[in-house]
């Protein structure tokens with residue numbers, strides 16, 4: 653009994669990540685100094701720190717469509733559910749080539765589905781998916797890369813409540829098999845691109861850190877602007893089949909009390925002197941344009957002249973930003989261009 657207790661305490665210190673209470677995230681820097689240092693993540697994206705950068709290209713995903721004959725390993729590591737990815741998956745259009753390592757999730761609880769780590773103007777989303785990559789041009793593996801300033805690139809996908817998402821279910825449906833810490837299961841390969849938002853061209857980019865200890869400031873973050881929808885049931889992860897247990901509470905050794913894995917997100921960090929670069933323009937006209945689904949006559953009137961303008965620009969093959977310097981109008985045209993492309997594709 654004493655041995656068991658000692659082992660439990662030791663393992664608790666090593667691997668149980670606590671977000672609240674006296675051993676919560678405020679205490680992380682005592683053992684992991686980087687957690688109290690600079691370049692920490694997550695952060696809140698608010699307009700004072702955002703700066704448009706026309707050099708931010710959409711990322712390209714190579715090898716993301718993994719055949720179902722290949723398998724991913726899914727594991728409950730006590731503070732999240734992590735799925736190891738194929739080393740044949742990598743990203744282009746970053747300063748280096750980054751190879752995929754794993755993906756995992758952060759979420760809230762059954763009463764409050766506000767579990768995203770990054771926030772936008774103070775607003776949380778229901779959950780957040782992180783796809784972790786390492787700089788495979790400079791480092792042999794993720795362990796060697798994770799404490800280097802240019803070591804990691806993480807994609808973050810904000811998740812909000814909406815209809816049932818069959819693509820995310822390809823992961824979620826296996827949660828019943830990794831209910832307890834250290835359990836693992838094999839997941840058939842699928843197209844990981846389907847977990848990303850449709851629009852890959854609009855994102856926040858900044859230099860930050862791991863959001864769990866040891867909090868190394870080694871992450872080039874890409875947080876996609878457009879959230880992906882999953883259903884309430886999927887987001888709460890608390891259906892009888894989905895409930896995840898992070899640990900057995902030590903206070904109840906005679907009658908162990910399962911500790912439900914909830915609220916595994918870190919609070920937003922000080923941003924100090926940093927800037928977040930954005931690949932999109934913000935503005936009232938822009939917002940108006942994207943609200944077009946809700947609007948009627950006035951939008952139609954606005955879109956007709958824009959259609960002709962953008963068609964002309966497309967034919968000229970010049971970068972749009974040089975032709976139309978007025979920021980809000982540029983965003984508007986960019987949006988229209990995107991839509992034209994989608995239309996052309998669908999035709």
Ligand SMILES: [Zn+2]
Pocket residue numbers: 756757758782863
């Ligand atoms: Zn994460």
